[in-house]
Amino acid sequence: MSNRQLLVSKIENGIVIDHIPAGKAFLVLKLLKQPSDAETLIAQNVESGSLGKKDLIKIEGTYLTSSEIDIIAFVAPNSTLNIIHNWEVKEKRVIKPPEKIKGVFQCPNLLCPTNKEFAAPPTDFKVETGEKIEETKLHCTYCDSTLWYGSILEIIRKNGFQIEGRGLVSEAKIEKVFLEALIKGGALRFPPSPDQPFILKSGRPSPYFVNLGALTDGESLA
Template sequence: GTYLTSSEIDVIAFVAPDATLNIISDWQVKEKRSISIPEILEGTFNCPNTLCPTNARYGAPNTRFRVERGEQLEETKLHCTYCGSITYYGTIRDSIQSESFRIERRGLVSKGKIESVFLDVLIKGGALRFPPSPDQPFTLKSGRPSPYFVNLGALTDGESLGKLKWAFASYIALLVEEGEIPDFDYVFGPSYKGISLAALTCEGLNELYGMDKRYMYDRKEAKDYGDLSSDQVLVGAGYFKPGQRLLVVDDTITTGITKVETIEKLRMLGDHEVVGLVIAVDRQERLGDKDNVEDISAVQYLEQELGLKVHSIQNIESIYGLIKDSLSEEMRSLWLGYYRRYGTVKLG
C-alpha cells in the first residue's frame, strides 16, 4: 500500500468495494473510511464510442461517466455524459486487469511539500544549527570549519519526531511509487543516530502507507553476552532471509566514510541487496579533509564506486537559498567561502 489519488480510489472501489482507507491528518491516522463506488467517474476509462471526443488521442481520457449501481457489483454500468454510450462491468473489469491499464497520477504528498515541512522541523527543532558567530564555526569530524551543523538527535520532542517520521516515510513511499527505488524488506539505521531514524521510518511506513517493513541496526562494539546467535553485530538480523533487500537511512553525509563502513558490515548478512541510501540532508561537499579536497563528492563516490544510489530529502543548496536573507553579511561570507573551497555547488 501507499498513498492514493482519487482516481485510484475509484478504481479500487470497482474491484474491492469492501476496502478501507486510512485518513491522515497531522501525520497520524485519524480515521478509517470505507470505500464506495462514486456517482460520477472522471478521467479513468475510455468511452466505448471510439468517435466520442472525450477519448483523448495523446493523453489520459477525459471522459465523464454517470455510474449506475445495481444490486450486485457485476450489474454496475457507466453512462458517458457526453454521448450516452454505456460501459458494462465486464468491460470495466477487463480494462483494469489489462497490462496496458494505467492511471496518470500525482501523489497526495508532493516532494516539495515534504521538503518544506522537513526544513521547518529542522530549524524549529534545533536540528539545523548555526555557529554563534562567523569566527566560531563548527569543526566537523573531517576538521573542516563548517558554517552549520545538522543533528537529528536534537529532535527529542513528540511533535518534531512525528513530523520526522512523516517526512521520511512519505519521501520513501514517494521514491518507491515513482520507481526510484525497488520495494525492500528492511530499513537499516547505522548506529547511533540511524537507529531511532530507522525505527521511526518503519512505524511511519506501516501506519501511514501500509508498508510493513522490519528494521535493523548495527552495534559499534560486538555483543559478548547473552544470545550471540543473531544480533552480535547486526541487531534484527535474526529474521533476515537470503536475498532480501535493505534500504539504509541516516541523517547526513559528508565524507561518506561511515556509509562505506555500513556497507562492509552488511556483508555479514551474506546474500542481500542494498537498494539505496536515504539521508536527511546532502551537504554537497567534496571528499577529503580540511587541507585535502578531492574532485568528487561523497555522494558521487558512493554511487560510482559502490553502486549505492543516494536520495536526500533536502540539500544544502536549497536550504541556503531559503535562509540566506536571514543571515548577516559576515555569516553569508562564511557560507560562500566554505562552499568555494569544499563544495560541489557554488552558493549564490
C-alpha cells in the first residue's frame, strides 16, 4: 500500500495529527503514551505543499488532554490536530505553544519555591516564543529563572516532565468518568419503578433523568 493510500484511509473515532515536521512522528508518539492495543498509523516523509516533507499520525478511538497538546507544541509546532467522530472531522486546530504551562517542567533553580521538599507549589512558567521554535523559552513566575529550548527538548526526550492523567484518553474512559460524575453528584436519577418512567418536556417517557444543574462542585464540572 502506498503512502497516498494510507493517508486517505479514514478512522471512525480518534485523532489525526497532521503536518508534523519530517522525522518527528515517533517523538510525538512517545509523548502520547498510547495504549498498547491502540490502532495507530504512522506515515513519514510524505510530500507536503507547505513543508516539503511531513509526518502524520492517526490513532483510532483515543483523544488528547490539553496538557498533552501543549507538550506536542514544543516538539511539532504548527502541526494540525483533527478530532474525528463518526468518520467526520468534528474539530480542527493548529497546535501552538501555550501562553503559560503549569506543573509540567521542573524549575532549573534549586532554590525556587517549587523545588521545596514539602508543600511546594506546582511549577508555573510563562512561555516566550520567537519566529523559530528554537527561540522558545520558559520563565518561572516564582523566581524568574529561564528554561531554554535546548533544555526543554532534552527534558521531553528523556520523559522528565509530569502530566497528571498522562496518556491518551479513550472514548470509553471518558464515558465512564462522566457516568461516575453523574452518579456521585446525584445528577442521574431513575424512576421508582420501570412502570412509572419520567415524562420529559417533549412528552416522551424516559427510563432515567439527567439534571446537570446538580453538578455544582469544581471537580464535577472539570
